[in-house]
Amino acid sequence: MTVTKEQIVTWLEETAVVLNENKEYLTELDSPIGDADHGINMTRGFNKVMEKLPTVADKDIGNILKTTGMTLLSSVGGASGPLYGTFYMRAGMAVMAKEELSNEDLYKMLQAGVDGVVQRGRAVPEDKTMIDAWTPAMSALKAAVEAGDDTVTALEKSVAAAEQGMKDTIPMQARKGRASYLGERSIGHQDPGATSSYLIINALLETVKGV
Amino acid sequence: MTVTKEQIVTWLEETAVVLNENKEYLTELDSPIGDADHGINMTRGFNKVMEKLPTVADKDIGNILKTTGMTLLSSVGGASGPLYGTFYMRAGMAVMAKEELSNEDLYKMLQAGVDGVVQRGRAVPEDKTMIDAWTPAMSALKAAVEAGDDTVTALEKSVAAAEQGMKDTIPMQARKGRASYLGERSIGHQDPGATSSYLIINALLETVKGV
């Protein structure tokens, strides 16, 4: 089983839809421990991506993702802009010229994106950031791909891990980003960036499942 | 029957007490049609008068009232400061050197004060000002004094007229002072200055009754 270019495009479209649906939710998560704009930032960025997408839809997967990253970089701002911008740019660079992705490709692509986020933002697990959704998601995906699971099963395991990782941010005390300024008061709230990351990987699963 | 210097001093003291008791009430009346400070202004002024009073208590009635007026003038501010300041200064000048007042003196004294207020503020009846309490109060006092009523009876009639005059300001549309800016929206509210004027003349009655 492979993931096609069309599915990647659908994934990005699905991501835009889901983020718009969760705009208020993400912003609300960003209120007690941030500055109440994460949903606004993410939808601004992905709505711009939707405008740009038709102009690159005939390009390869690598180029589509790179354009997505550059568009996010120049439209989101905030902490999440350069981080998600880097994520998609690096992901794209890992699958340059490809028109479809094997499970190994898919893993490599996502892992390259996550590595970029770590390099730029220097977060480590338990800092209460998006990394806390991505790290378990990538471990689960890696194990499933190595075990030979099909794409849907592998992504299902990865999404479950991301969801758990997202929820695990609740008891954490933030050490990166705005939330860190709150010290102990950051405890008890779910990280908005981990939540958007979960929504993004879940959108990939939904796309591949074809729901 | 006469009004003694001691009673005039008691009247001023009683006025201070009553205004302090009604501080919030007067300020509240000044909220919908003014700037919410009439009670604050009047108590600031009369508390200053209370500080000054001991230094002139051995002077005649005229001087005591003149000092009262000057103290109000330099401590109240706003519209009511120069108006009440003028009231007491003119009242004092009308009874200079006197140690006690006949009913005729009493009338002349108050009328001189009211004339001063009119000269300074140029209000006419039904402008919705303190004049709407004083004008009927003075007519009633004049008639009673001319009819030979005793002081208490004469003042009772005057106070009743002042109270009516005060209440009659409710349906009026203001044409002087801050309330006039509201146009028709000034209708339906009792004038704060008319209310403090009623309290002042009523304090005189209470003093003379010796309650």
Place this chain on the structure above:
Amino acid sequence: MKKLINAVDDVVKEQLEGMALAHPDYVKVHFDPTYVYRADAPVEGKVALISGGGSGHEPMHGGFVGYGMLDAACPGEVFTSPTPDQMYEAALAVNGGAGVLFLVKNYTGDVLNFETAAELAYADGIAVQSILIDDDVAVKDSLYTAGRRGVGTTVLAEKIVGAATEARYDLKQCADLARKVNKYGRSMGMALTSCTVPAAGKPTFELGDDEIEIGIGIHGEPGMRREKMKAVDEIVDDMMAEILDDGPYARTVREWDNEHGEWIDVELIDPPFEAGDEIIAFVNSMGGTPVSELYAVYRRVAQICEGRDINIVRNLIGPYITSLEMQGFSITLLKADEEILKFWDAPVNTPGLRWGV
């Protein structure tokens, strides 16, 4: 009520102490009676310009004391006119021998107290004139009101006439210029929120979450009318129409006749704006509205003026005549001739307004 204050009774005094500590090069503050005056007063041979009014409008007036603007300011309690002894003693302190001009906002309290002060100063042999600022077009009919209130034009008049005193205009010339600035200036204000007088402890009026008050003064008085909240462009459209379409404004004011020592009635008529006018546009915050929102207001003001062939040649944007922490704004338009522009551009050096030095 949450305010950065200590005891309610000390609010004005402590704020003035802070001002004196902050700006010893510009101003001194005298207490009992209270007035703020130029550190280098009296300036020999210069007309002394004095204004004053209730506190709560900062930086006006105390923040405008200094070179090229006021010689003294008399702050009353919050939203309460100051008392005649303040103005009288301020006049004695800053009179440089060329006389004293009182700039008085048209509020009954200010008018009556300044009148008494003028009489006192005159009795002392000080040449004194007194000019009323009454520029608030929200007040419609001067026959049935205390007349138009003095609002935004006051700031512009203090700047312009202050510059004229530095240029050694004599007392009559300064008074004439002040009267002209008032004649050419029109204002209107609105509120998004009420303000809270410290001594009262609660908001002066209640406004719903979706309501605004149009045509307010600067003392938390309710305005002309209450409206539903709407887009800033619509609000500005309405207010600009009130100002620009306002007809000739005629009324009688009392002015002090220094020669004969008496009050005289003066008939004044302000002409309306017309296409081709050059103006100074002043967009003012009521205190709680940040400058960012004022720029949204200014944007629309500029568009409207352009559409009506009215040429904004100078502007002033910021919190200059405020109502405590009220959110809202006012617009003041001042027709500017050569004399007015010259004195507008002249150097000014005060805590609240500064350029050219």
Place this chain on the structure above:
Amino acid sequence: MKKLINAVDDVVKEQLEGMALAHPDYVKVHFDPTYVYRADAPVEGKVALISGGGSGHEPMHGGFVGYGMLDAACPGEVFTSPTPDQMYEAALAVNGGAGVLFLVKNYTGDVLNFETAAELAYADGIAVQSILIDDDVAVKDSLYTAGRRGVGTTVLAEKIVGAATEARYDLKQCADLARKVNKYGRSMGMALTSCTVPAAGKPTFELGDDEIEIGIGIHGEPGMRREKMKAVDEIVDDMMAEILDDGPYARTVREWDNEHGEWIDVELIDPPFEAGDEIIAFVNSMGGTPVSELYAVYRRVAQICEGRDINIVRNLIGPYITSLEMQGFSITLLKADEEILKFWDAPVNTPGLRWGV
């Protein structure tokens, strides 16, 4: 939410349009990408000073573009860091051949976006340096946080370094001066009310009628702790103690090494204040607090400094780095040596700050 805006999505754009209309002599505004730049840019042979950050802090940064301060400012959406293309294109527009210095407030978003911009500018052969401002003592432990936030010292650094660029300091000298100003500056802020981000439509946090938030940043983030409302003197006492008793502050920051084209880790230690220091005291409104209340704050600041033998040699009081319409204030103290004072006193001519010209 009641704000002087039209559509929520147009807020920043329209406010910038208003600014451009209001101050054509000072600034031009470029859209797509958005940046505000000096009307006379590029200034040949002068280091170009660029800052930026989320909008909602006006007059910072756009209001500080002009002679003696910034060459360009990059405004993001409200409280959202701008994007790298804004800073990069602003750098291209204002570079006068002597290189570009980015002044970056230490917020993860600002840092990451400016980092990318520095890389882009460097790739284009523009000499670039980037200095972080991290002065907020409310953030205690840099090991467990993103480090101290950049707040009030930013305004002072823009003024002082801007003057140094006019004096033709070279890029390294400007960067060294900026680093020194940051080293000598410490700030702390508090809120009486929350603010409302237009796009969010409701207050960022809820505060009771008798509660205040101590140690807030400038984005409506909640602070260090919540307290019962108390007298301004007590509030200032607490905040001044946090600033004056703050020990040496050590941390590692990333700086761009323009020679080798890479990010390097730099160890910085800020020394604490001590008796005998000369300082610039900056009392800032969060946007909704009127200047009158700031004077009550300044009064206490001055008393405390006097009591600790710290000498306030200059001050700045007003709304300069705001959080929309939030009520509250911040205090910034900056130790001032001869070089800093010289550039503080140098002329500045911007919409938001002006003296000496």
